[in-house]
Amino acid sequence: MTLPTREQAQRLMQEAERLNPGPWVRHSWYVAEAACAIAQRHPALEPESAWIMGFLHDIGRRAGKTAMRHTLDGYAFLMEQGFNTAARLCITHVFPIKDLQAVACQWDCSAEEMAFLEAFLAGIEFDLYDRLIQLCDAIALPTGFCLMEKRLMDVALRHGVNDRSIERWQAFLGIQQAFEADLGCSIYMLLPGVVENTFGFESSVLPRVE
Ligand SMILES: [Fe+2]
Numbered sequence: 001m002t003l004p005t006r007e008q009a010q011r012l013m014q015e016a017e018r019l020n021p022g023p024w025v026r027h028s029w030y031v032a033e034a035a036c037a038i039a040q041r042h043p044a045l046e047p048e049s050a051w052i053m054g055f056l057h058d059i060g061r062r063a064g065k066t067a068m069r070h071t072l073d074g075y076a077f078l079m080e081q082g083f084n085t086a087a088r089l090c091i092t093h094v095f096p097i098k099d100l101q102a103v104a105c106q107w108d109c110s111a112e113e114m115a116f117l118e119a120f121l122a123g124i125e126f127d128l129y130d131r132l133i134q135l136c137d138a139i140a141l142p143t144g145f146c147l148m149e150k151r152l153m154d155v156a157l158r159h160g161v162n163d164r165s166i167e168r169w170q171a172f173l174g175i176q177q178a179f180e181a182d183l184g185c186s187i188y189m190l191l192p193g194v195v196e197n198t199f200g201f202e203s204s205v206l207p208r209v210e
Pocket residue numbers: 027031057058137
């Protein structure tokens with residue numbers, strides 16, 4: 001694997017945040033933490049690598065306020081640095097379904113760039129890390145971990161839905177189920193604060209049942 005160290009990844013993200021500050025940076029941190037927590041329990045995943053891949057998956061946002069081209073911008077940036085494995089995740093994380101037309105928002109790429117993405121996807125098989133970051137992207141808000149269904153609705157409310165939305169949501173739920181079968185537990189048992197972050201209040205304010 002060609003990945004930066006955690007310290008190098010943190011420096012890259014500090015620079016990216018200076019270039020384009022926003023909630024995407026906190027979201028990226030929670031994706032990293034979720035990936036690491038799940039990898040710690042998974043027999044075939046390495047937690048530190050998972051953390052770094054999760055942290056950098058959206059680094060294409062350093063280029064400014066873009067839609068789907070953040071995938072290509074992140075890929076190009078990390079390839080330039082020689083971090084090929086991390087670069088791959090910048091593209092694969094948006095494809096729970098391996099189809100350019102089945103994504104959550106608009107493609108703002110040229111015809112050549114779209115052809116590159118098409119060929120890139122055709123040339124790879126998704127591995128466990130691709131699936132892990134797809135999963136973690138779908139359970140991390142900028143405020144913390146949340147129920148997947150909440151995050152999917154958050155994206156739908158911001159970007160709208162299209163005729164592939166139901167298929168995408170089913171794919172995300174399928175990825176979750178596959179990981180839970182490997183882990184032998186709910187992913188939510190591994191992620192602190194899901195209840196508070198999903199439902200928007202501290203559990204301590206609930207009335208006590210005597
Ligand atoms: Fe993301």
